[in-house]
Amino acid sequence: MTNHHTLIVVVGPTAIGKTSLSIKLAEHFNCEIVSADSRQFFKEMRIGTAVPSADELQQAKHHFIQHKSIQETYSVGDFEKDAIDKLNTLFRTNNYVVLVGGSGLYVDAVTKGLDTFPEVSPDIRKRLQTQYETEGIDRLQMQLKELDPSYYQRVDLQNTHRVMRALEVCLSSGKPYSSFITQTHKKRPFKIIKIGITAEREIIYDRINQRVDMMVEEGLLEEVKKLYPHKKLNALNTVGYKEIFNYMDGTWDLDFAISEIKKNTRRFAKRQLTWFRKDEEINWFDYLEPIENVTRVIETINTNEE
Known part of the structure; x- marks a missing residue:
């Protein structure tokens, strides 16, 4: 292994197992995890955004999980700045950090940097x-x-x-x-190794359907009911919440609302894959790939690039 600072980036569609893989990588490389999942930033949204469980959060230290309120405005530009500051701190004591998330724009903000936009009135x-x-x-x-x-x-x-x-x-x-929007990337002072996990479309869709059913069992309805007074907020205009708001408004029945969450999450997964497949730097693995194979690839890339 090298003494260089390496950011291991874990991406892939929703419900594929990114959290589980990132924890295994953090344990292997004895490092911490930075989340780039923009839906998991908000402390009021736990069930519908599939925030890692208490057990998972204990297995490896996570950053940028439920650290903001839905009442706060938090842009991708704010995240880029905060995440880079956090990485600089973490790299002082460790050669590795794992970045994990399905929000392509937020992953790109950390790995490539954002374009500069004018001030908005x-x-x-x-x-x-x-x-x-x-x-x-x-x-x-x-x-x-x-x-x-x-x-x-x-x-x-x-x-x-x-x-x-x-x-x-x-x-x-x-x-x-x-x-x-330009194509110029900021040069980061650390090496970036990207790992993508995927599966056959039927498997991804099946995992999504199972996850939505599990969210409902865990109390998704109660979570959304508490947030109903704030339904106009940007953070809540997202899959898993807006469909239940429609049910609460009397527009849809519950079964239809749940089926719409599944459908919209499948569409979201499809868009995630389209985004990530454009990135030729991603090393793709099947979702069942043994962790040893993934770590071996990371270490080989690191050694070869010394």
């Missing part, structure tokens, strides 16, 4: 939030199509936060959001 942000609350996401989508047809083609149009963020930049700068 708080008035514009407030106006868009009001517009979303009164007219819904459709109107915002149409506005984005007019102002930035290029970004409209590739953004997840159901992700309100992303759509609103792009519109904020368009309206504040008078230029398309996509014009601020």
Whole structure:
């Protein structure tokens, strides 16, 4: 093994077993885990975001798990800064850190850095939030199509936060959001080894369905009921919560809401895989791959790159 600082990045679709693998890697390399799962940042959202269990959190020290409130605004830019600061601290006492998450944008923020965007006027942000609350996401989508047809083609149009963020930049700068996106990566002072886990699509979908059933058993409904008064917050416009809000509003029955959570989570997993498959640096493994094989690959890459 080398004396270089190495960030081991674990990615893959939701419910594939990233938490379990990252804990095994942290135990093997005797290091800590930084979470890049943007849904797990919020302390009020435990069940619906599949936060690691108390046992799992004890097996390895985790950072950026339930450290914010849904009432706080916490952007990917804030996360990039906080995560890099944390890595710099962790690397003082260890040559390895594991970064784990299914949020491609947040993983990229740490490994590649973010593009620089113009300042956004708080008035514009407030106006868009009001517009979303009164007219819904459709109107915002149409506005984005007019102002930035290029970004409209590739953004997840159901992700309100992303759509609103792009519109904020368009309206504040008078230029398309996509014009601020470049391909220049920041040079990080540590080596990055990316590990991806995957499986046949049927297996991924089956694991997702099982996980949703387990969330319901663990008390997802009670968790969402407590959050109902805050349902307009950005953090809660996410799979597992918005479907139950529809049930609570009387729009859907419970069985249909649960089936929609499964369907929307499967769609989310598909988008995650599309994002990660574009990254040629990822070393892919089957979800059942023995941990010894994964650690051997990491150590070999590290030795070869010395």
